[in-house]
Amino acid sequence: MEQQLTGKVTIVTGSAQGIGKAVALRLAHEGADLIVADINKEKAEQTAREIRAFDRRAMVYPINLANVEQIQPMVDKVVTEFGRIDILVNVAGVAQTKPFLEITQDDWDRVIDINLKATVFCIQSVGKQMIKQVPEEVKKAGKANRSYGKIVNFSSISGRHGRALQIAYAASKAAIISITQSAALALTPYNINVNAIAPSVVRTDMWEQIDKQYSRILDILPGRSMEEFIKRIPLKRAGSPEDMAAAVAFLCSSESDYITGQTLNVDGGFEMS
DSSP, X not given: OXXXXXXXXXXXXXXXXXXXHHHHHHHHHTTOEEEEEESOHHHHHHHHHHHHTTTOOEEEEEOOTTSGGGXXXXXXXXXXXXXXXXXXXEOOOOOOOBOGGGOOHHHHHHHHIIIXXXXXXXXHHHXXXXXXXXXXXXXXXXXXXXXXXXXXXXXXXXXXXXXXXXXXXXXXXXXXXXXXXXXXXXXXXXXXEEEEEEEOOXXXXXXXXXXXXXXXXXXXXXXXXXXXXXXXXXXXXXXXXXXXXXXXXXXXXXXXXXXXXXXXXXXXXXXXX
């Protein structure tokens, strides 16, 4: 099978574990070289070792994305080491399940800083670098028949509707949909595609945490909230990190060159709009 992304230099945030790790491994399988950007250096190193097993280059970059001042130095380091950036996948995020009337300013800031602000400024910093790589004739024309960069963000089906127990999380993920559209419009003159993925239930440590929080708040047995949610999914199963990674691989490939500003629900049919 032909590798779609051979030699593409790719940053995946939050790629030490969960969905981010699955995305990094899938893109490596497709031929990409990876920057594993995550606050957890030990787990990031393990991801990098698995990437190298595909005979691809991998660099670990420890970063606290809540501090946006760390983003540009990461981009500069990647360009120094790899010469360019072709793909950015913003997976890093945190979830929070808490009654609206109990949300504090610190709660709000933590979720918004990591889920939203970090995504915005990663897009900005990487987008500037991608623009530098675009041929002058393409810049002058404002159009081309191929893409000159791929950016994929992670929203959530929680961003499609309000959530009484996930105020900050749902707000951040709704904003990601809007940011994806705005960034896509801003970068279309350079033929840089910006899209997003909106998962539903995915069996990861994050969803285990969400389930425990729901269990405590609603006074139900652990696992019950996840089971009830899955019953409402038409395909009757939770998603896997690999399901999300497959969708990302498509949006990073040349087969999606005519797609931009879109948020793809990868949710077993839970949302159909």
